[in-house]
Amino acid sequence: RAVLVEGPPNAFAYGNFLAGRYVAVSRSLYQMLPEDELLAVIGHELGHHRHRDVVLMLLLGMVPSILYYMGVTLIRIGLWGGWSSDREQRSSPVYLAAVGAAAVALSFLLQVAVLAFSRLREYYADAHGAAVAGARAMQRALARLHLYYTGTPHAREELERHSSLKALFIYALLEAAAEPFYSPWRGGGAWGDIDRVVETLKRMEADPLQELLSSHPPIPKRLRFLDRLARGEERVSP
Template sequence: MMNILYGLWWYNPLAMLSIMVAYVLGMLVMILGSYVIAPRLASRISGKLSLRTSMFLLGAVIIIGGIAGLLFLAGLVLAAIGVQANPSTGLALVLGVVLMVLILNGITYLISPLMINIMYRARRDEDLQKVVDEVARQAGFRKPPKAVVVEGPPNAFAYGNFLAGRWVAVSSEMLRITSRDELKAVIGHELGHHKHGDNAIMLFMGLIPSVLYYFGLMLVQASFYYSGLSSRRDKSSGGIVFLVAGVAAIILSFLTQILVLAFSRLREYYADAHGAAVAGARNMQRALAKLHVYYSYNKYARASLSESKLRALFIYAFTETYANPYYPAFLPRPPGDFSGIDIDDVIDELRRTQTSSPEEFFSTHPPIPKRIRFLDRLETGVEKL
């Protein structure tokens, strides 16, 4: 076992080439899915299933499919080494990857509230806390989350865990550009994330592609080391099985990650519905429309967010870039002047706007036009939760 693990970390050009090939194949599969498979599948399912049913089915596919794929590939590994070595060696390899991913993600989950507060320089705000308390009472929370204000472009996000408690952060620009009712809708959206347990759920869902990915990397590395242990044909063929299983695991991790992104978009609709329930669908739409106007016409904010490498559960994500809280604080913030802009007209324009499926396919959030139309259907009773 120690020999195999040692070989995993030994640089091997062929292993790197195999990993690159797996990446290329994975990207080709994702692009094919975004342009061909996903739009057709979405059009057939759209309107036939409720939001909760769609989330349940997609979540089941991710969990069952991911675990089944991992077990199948692990079975190939056990079959390849089970004759020459103790079968527990292959099982230990699988469990080692799972344990590594669990530990890394668990540590991140536990320290993330503290890190966010430090990196944001978050500060408590009594006025914002009163709004959060009011919305929390309407939403049936026994204990309202803690409210903090952060500096930066308009945004809001929910974070926390069982140790740090629940938190809601709203940027100073969001407070400035929204009315009280629109702010309540924004906070209602974020409280929806807390109420639905999205932080924990998305953490769990993200573990599946992570385990597959790192398992694949280890198999690719192990394939070359295992093949080099002996010149005997049986061990050489065992190394090929390792390589094929490793490449397959990496490609499967790409596919699973796409499903996780789709699941995340459904959770955003769910949070939008919660925001509409506490503050009205129109206020939720107006808040989204203001975010669209702000980020569409202000280059500084878009640039600062697009350059960031980290992501979080945000109320708004671009179709051309990803929104997240870790923006460069030193960049200038645009004024966000809405004078002369009729937000209701913007809502009507967004309602008619068609979006690009490939762009949405790789995003954690649905595009604004789709969220506007979803809220319309929800208000008229066409959309069922």
């Protein structure tokens, strides 16, 4: 099922096999995208459901969080218990603090791995969106979203406030550098205009460190991936 929600242009998948699987599309996104691009976005989110990404990302995201809080707890126990004047009594809390510090460090490494997995699932979902409405429609939708958030600071702030859900969004902030004077809204320009933006974005490079810490691949890489997919150079089961 697809439902309309309020908020800046975006879409996300949610639900499970018990409560039902849903795709939420913001009313502003529905108004912004032409029909084929909207179908591509919905196809992207249906791809998340098909690949069970909602459950997978929930479970995987819990692992580094649990490890982090366990580590912080051990560090606090170790520091609190380390004030004893007895050397033998001090050794155990110090050991706990060391184990806690190692757990915190490991949680950050696991979080980086979870983010890498999330980026991979976005490529799979993009492939599903392309299978539903075509690679070009998927590219245009991504370019319009990128343009919107590039030129709308308050929408970027709103998106950041919902950062806990960003792994499930069609669009997440990574970089913001496109053509700010082009309107992304439906009817705001000719098809050639948005296609020109797509081609411009494809030539852009992303900051590797920024990408490493993001739940979504950079828009230029997603656009280039869709090109390779259309040419048959990528083999991804949608």
